[in-house]
Amino acid sequence: MTEQVLAIDVGGTKIAAALVDDEGRIGRETVQPTAESADPDEVFAGLEAAVRELVGTETSGAPLRVGIGSAGPIDEPAGTVSPVNIGAWRDFPIVSRTRAVIKELTGTEPLVGLAGDGHCFALGEHWLGAGRDLDSIIGVVVSTGVGGGAVLRDRLVGGLTGNAVHLGHITVDAWGGRCVCGGYGCVELYARGPGMVAAARQAGWTGGDDARALTESARAGDPTAISVIDRGMRALAAGLATTATELDIPTVVLGGGVAKAGDVIFEPLRRHLRDFAVLPYVTGLEVRPAVLDNAGLLGAAALAFTLPQTR
The missing domain is CATH 3.30.420.40 (ATPase, nucleotide binding domain)
Structure with missing residues (x-):
C-alpha cells in the first residue's frame, strides 16, 4: 500500500x-x-x-x-x-x-x-504546481499579508529557526511607515490587500471594502485604484528582486487572493521588476501565477x- x-x-x-x-x-x-x-x-x-x-x-x-x-x-x-x-x-x-x-x-x-505557511506554499507549488518543472523557486503569497518561502535545488530554504525568506517584511522604504512587525517601510505595508484598500480609500476611492473590489475597479479603469495597485506592485517588485538577487533564484510563483486578480496585478508587477532585477543573473526574473488551490x-x-x- x-x-x-x-x-x-x-x-x-x-x-x-x-x-x-x-x-x-x-x-x-x-x-x-x-x-x-x-x-x-x-x-x-x-x-x-x-x-x-x-x-x-x-x-x-x-x-x-x-x-x-x-x-x-x-x-x-x-x-x-x-x-x-x-x-x-x-x-x-x-x-x-x-x-x-x-x-x-x-x-x-x-x-x-x-x-x-509561506514555506509550505513554496513546497506545494514546487512539488505539484507552477514550479514542478524547476528545481528552484521563490513562492510568494499576497493576501491579507505577504508571505514567502523558497526551494533551492529541491530543498527548502528554512534558515536557522525556520523563518527564512520572510519577504513581506523586507524594507523597501527606509523612511516609510511603521509596520505591524515593528520595522519600517516593509513590502507588506504597501502590497497586502487591506493595505492597498486603505490607501485607496484615503485617496478618495469609494468602490468597496476589499481587494477584490479594488482590483475590479482598476480593471474598469478607475485611476485611483490603478495608481494604488501600481504603488503596491512596485513595492512587491522591489522585495521580489531583492530576494531573487540574494538567493540567485530566477523564478517566482505568486499566489494568494490578491494574485488571483490576474493581469491587473501581474502587468504592473512585471513592469516594475525591470527597475529592480538588474544584475545579469536576474534580469530575466520570471513571475508565474500559482495553480494550486491547496x-x-x-x-x-x-x-x-x-x-x-x-x-
Whole structure:
C-alpha cells in the first residue's frame, strides 16, 4: 500500500488536515475552524479534532510522518509557533502536542516536521504546481499579508529557526511607515490587500471594502485604484528582486487572493521588476501565477515526505 502522510495547514480562520500519498493524491480530509479564543488549549482543540478524525488506531508499526504548516513566526528547532493572527499561541508547542495526540491514538510516536505557511506554499507549488518543472523557486503569497518561502535545488530554504525568506517584511522604504512587525517601510505595508484598500480609500476611492473590489475597479479603469495597485506592485517588485538577487533564484510563483486578480496585478508587477532585477543573473526574473488551490496543505505533505522513515 502506498504510504500516506498526515498534512496539517494551520491558519487564522481554519485548520485543514488531510492524508496525502506520495503522488499528491488527497485521501480523507477535514477542516476545523480556528477558535477565536485567548485560551491556547481551545485553539489546539480544533487541530486535535482534525487529527482524531483522520488518524485511526490501527498502525503498521511504522511511525506516521506528519507535516505541519503554520502561520508564523515559528521556531522550527523548538517545535513552537507564535502566529501573528492567532493571539492565543505564543511559543505554543505545536509539535509536541500533536505528537502526543497521535501517539495516544496509534501507540507509536510519529515523526513530525514544522514549517511556515509561506514555506509550505513554496513546497506545494514546487512539488505539484507552477514550479514542478524547476528545481528552484521563490513562492510568494499576497493576501491579507505577504508571505514567502523558497526551494533551492529541491530543498527548502528554512534558515536557522525556520523563518527564512520572510519577504513581506523586507524594507523597501527606509523612511516609510511603521509596520505591524515593528520595522519600517516593509513590502507588506504597501502590497497586502487591506493595505492597498486603505490607501485607496484615503485617496478618495469609494468602490468597496476589499481587494477584490479594488482590483475590479482598476480593471474598469478607475485611476485611483490603478495608481494604488501600481504603488503596491512596485513595492512587491522591489522585495521580489531583492530576494531573487540574494538567493540567485530566477523564478517566482505568486499566489494568494490578491494574485488571483490576474493581469491587473501581474502587468504592473512585471513592469516594475525591470527597475529592480538588474544584475545579469536576474534580469530575466520570471513571475508565474500559482495553480494550486491547496498548495499549503500539499506543501505540508511534501515536508512530511522529507522526514526519515525511521528515527
